[in-house]
Amino acid sequence: MSTNSPRWETEEQQPSGADGRTLTSRGVRTRGAILEAAESVFAEHGYHDASIVKITEAASVAQGTFYLYFESKQQVFNELVRDLNRRVRHAMSERAAQARTRAERERLGFRGYFEFVAEHPALYRIIRQAEIVAPDILREHYERISKGYVDGLRAAMATGEIGESDPQVLSWILMGIGEIVGARWVLWGETDTVPDDVFENVMRFIERGLASREEM
Amino acid sequence: MSTNSPRWETEEQQPSGADGRTLTSRGVRTRGAILEAAESVFAEHGYHDASIVKITEAASVAQGTFYLYFESKQQVFNELVRDLNRRVRHAMSERAAQARTRAERERLGFRGYFEFVAEHPALYRIIRQAEIVAPDILREHYERISKGYVDGLRAAMATGEIGESDPQVLSWILMGIGEIVGARWVLWGETDTVPDDVFENVMRFIERGLASREEM
Amino acid sequence: MSTNSPRWETEEQQPSGADGRTLTSRGVRTRGAILEAAESVFAEHGYHDASIVKITEAASVAQGTFYLYFESKQQVFNELVRDLNRRVRHAMSERAAQARTRAERERLGFRGYFEFVAEHPALYRIIRQAEIVAPDILREHYERISKGYVDGLRAAMATGEIGESDPQVLSWILMGIGEIVGARWVLWGETDTVPDDVFENVMRFIERGLASREEM
Amino acid sequence: MSTNSPRWETEEQQPSGADGRTLTSRGVRTRGAILEAAESVFAEHGYHDASIVKITEAASVAQGTFYLYFESKQQVFNELVRDLNRRVRHAMSERAAQARTRAERERLGFRGYFEFVAEHPALYRIIRQAEIVAPDILREHYERISKGYVDGLRAAMATGEIGESDPQVLSWILMGIGEIVGARWVLWGETDTVPDDVFENVMRFIERGLASREEM
DNA sequence: AATGAATGAGAGTTCATTCAT
DNA sequence: TATGAATGAACTCTCATTCAT
Secondary structure, eight states: OOOOSOSSOOOOOOOOOTTSOOOOHHHHHHHHHHHHHHHHHHHHHHHHHOOHHHHHHHTTSOHHHHHHHOSOHHHHHHHHHHHHHHHHHHHHHHHHTTOSSHHHHHHHHHHHHHHHHHHOHHHHHHHTTHHHHOHHHHHHHHHHHHHHHHHHHHHHHHTTSSOOOOHHHHHHHHHHHHHHHIIIIIISSSSSSOOHHHHHHHHHHHHHHHOOGGGO | OOOOSOSSOOOOOOOOOTTSOOOOHHHHHHHHHHHHHHHHHHHHHHHHHOOHHHHHHHTTSOHHHHHHHOSOHHHHHHHHHHHHHHHHHHHHHHHHTTOSSHHHHHHHHHHHHHHHHHHOHHHHHHHTTHHHHOHHHHHHHHHHHHHHHHHHHHHHHHTTSSOOOOHHHHHHHHHHHHHHHHIIIIISSSSSSOOHHHHHHHHHHHHHHHOOGGGO | OOOOSOSSOOOOOOOOOTTSOOOOHHHHHHHHHHHHHHHHHHHHHHHHHOOHHHHHHHHTSOHHHHHHHOSOHHHHHHHHHHHHHHHHHHHHHHHHTTOSSHHHHHHHHHHHHHHHHHHOHHHHHHHTTHHHHOHHHHHHHHHHHHHHHHHHHHHHHHTTSSOOOOHHHHHHHHHHHHHHHHIIIIISSSSSSOOHHHHHHHHHHHHHHHOOGGGO | OOOOSOSSOOOOOOOOOTTSOOOOHHHHHHHHHHHHHHHHHHHHHHHHHOOHHHHHHHTTSOHHHHHHHOSOHHHHHHHHHHHHHHHHHHHHHHHHTTOSSHHHHHHHHHHHHHHHHHHOHHHHHHHTTHHHHOHHHHHHHHHHHHHHHHHHHHHHHHTTSSOOOOHHHHHHHHHHHHHHHHIIIIISSSSSSOOHHHHHHHHHHHHHHHOOGGGO
């Protein structure tokens, strides 16, 4: 079984101004500074209390500058969620690519996920606000991660490594587990990563849950 | 094994005015009307777009009246989340109490949960905003539900019905699954409940995941 | 010929809040203060430089109070133009009603018009901005005054007092004359009314212009 | 009586940079492009909504370039009004120059005026904003046209072709008529010129109004 | 001569909260 | 107990203008 093709990976995009124009290098830098500032301000204060003033102050630019690069507060939020989605999928793929077996792959994917959340707690806090602020973008986010799981699960079912089951449902289960465990032990916990024993418990649960009947 | 004691059930509270004074029956009625109005307005518009004007209009009282019963918008939100927590635990307990076996208990608890979400989608949408708006209340919410699971899981481990594992971790896994499946199939789906086949897939996954090694 | 029925007269309206609710006497007073302030601020600074801050400061109320009584800056402007229209027609009708002959009627109508402009120069300056800011309301304004003239002209043609001509065209001519003379001698001039000799020149021109051929 | 000397005609000016420096031919071209763009943008959006961005985009130059040729938005507006004034007087003179009699001269002047408005409705809309935006320039505009009329009227009075009257007052009356008729039938009407019957009605009114007593 | 990124004051508007009645 | 007018700070966003390149 081929285990080294990235499962959640995706394409890149190229930054432009609020009106779609291409940017000079100075512009790219400024845009990046605003995006970074927005990331941390959204994470700290939440969407609504993250004012343009706070964001531009954090980016050390004037208020008006914000609107040279983004159409609105909403748009920069959407972009951040999409960005987060790309990065988290990249983190998972990169880790999973090192796996030698199917089971290892799942483990490494989750590890990658938890590491990402641990490294970008701020950024990850953002997504939990999207339900109200940008529901479409949020579903897009879940769908994309789900798709990465579905592809892997389907392949593993084909080889009999895991039991037959609806891969769609399984993919959402896995996301649900990842999300709440990430929230509980990384975002809210005092630890800066998921403790090993917790991780082992989680993975054991998942492996049993996925197991084919014969294995049981 | 005793299966009929409610696992998630909890205590009630007694309404009072914003300054803690006890209420006349008229006051109790007004307070209730505002709370109800707040529930639907928060659910429809989200915390920030739910203005006091909208709430008081929906409750058919003057703006000032709101502050006779609640200290702030934040406080009424907190109260709603706590209320929601009580109700969802009640729904789960009530269902689970009908179970005859441990496994059935899990199934019925989940059924109860999904039914509650299905019946109060509006209300349930509220909780997903609490992460930022009232993080402490949100964790309290999760901890309470978690505790209900932990008690049951511990008992089941003692009798060997399920494998040994950290019940804390398992409880969060179960919550994570419940939440995302509820969101995906009830809140965002067109169906007004979790479809049977999805439910079966979920429960099979959970039962295997929880199984004791000997069973496998 | 009946000359004592008001030709430009019209109906009154009853003030209400921005959301249509009826007002207490305190509310009526506040609303009036804002309207009055808006009138003078619009007149002095023009629509665009008349900020809500300036208006509310002039009315000695807080900024938010403005929005209790008016939906927007645009709406209060529209209301002022409509109000102006009602008042100017009232002023003309009132004067014209004292006339004993057709010719006197024209004279008195114009007098009334010039007096009104002289007494409310501020208010009258407003209308000249409406072309861009509220074109529909402006046309409504002209149409209503025009109608007042047309009725009178048609009656005078029927009795042969003035020559046959398209009353629509004549009414616009009369408005054009009134407007520019009012602007030139009252708004921009140092005099606070149209000087007698100018008035006589204007009226002579109009009377000849309207005269029936036989008279010539 | 001499009828062929242009009555409203005037002098030209020579374009220069914002700081008064003389321009290269490239500069002259750029300046012209901006002026032209400003004309159409002001006409379409009105003074305040005509942003420098819109103007420079329409002229296909960078924002900064605007300030190489004009000191401010206000200044370019002033220049446009003055330009419009020159052009409308030119149009009237050109037409009037073809007249053989005094009466024809009036008719042709008006025709020229209406044709100009019809051909440049956009441009003419600009002037109606000047009342607030550039009152001095507007009065200058009126004074100059008035002067053209006064000269002609005085000459006609001298020869007895029209009755004795204050030529200043008459000139303003004529402007008032021209302006409102132009607005009503060209700017707001669906027709793209003043209809013949309207024109005839207007001219008949004017001719009677101007007539000397003996003629009547 | 031309660019376009950057500025920052100020715009209209909203809304949680207070308080006189 | 209930009202609703009033507040004013804070919000998002615009735009004339400047200036380093």
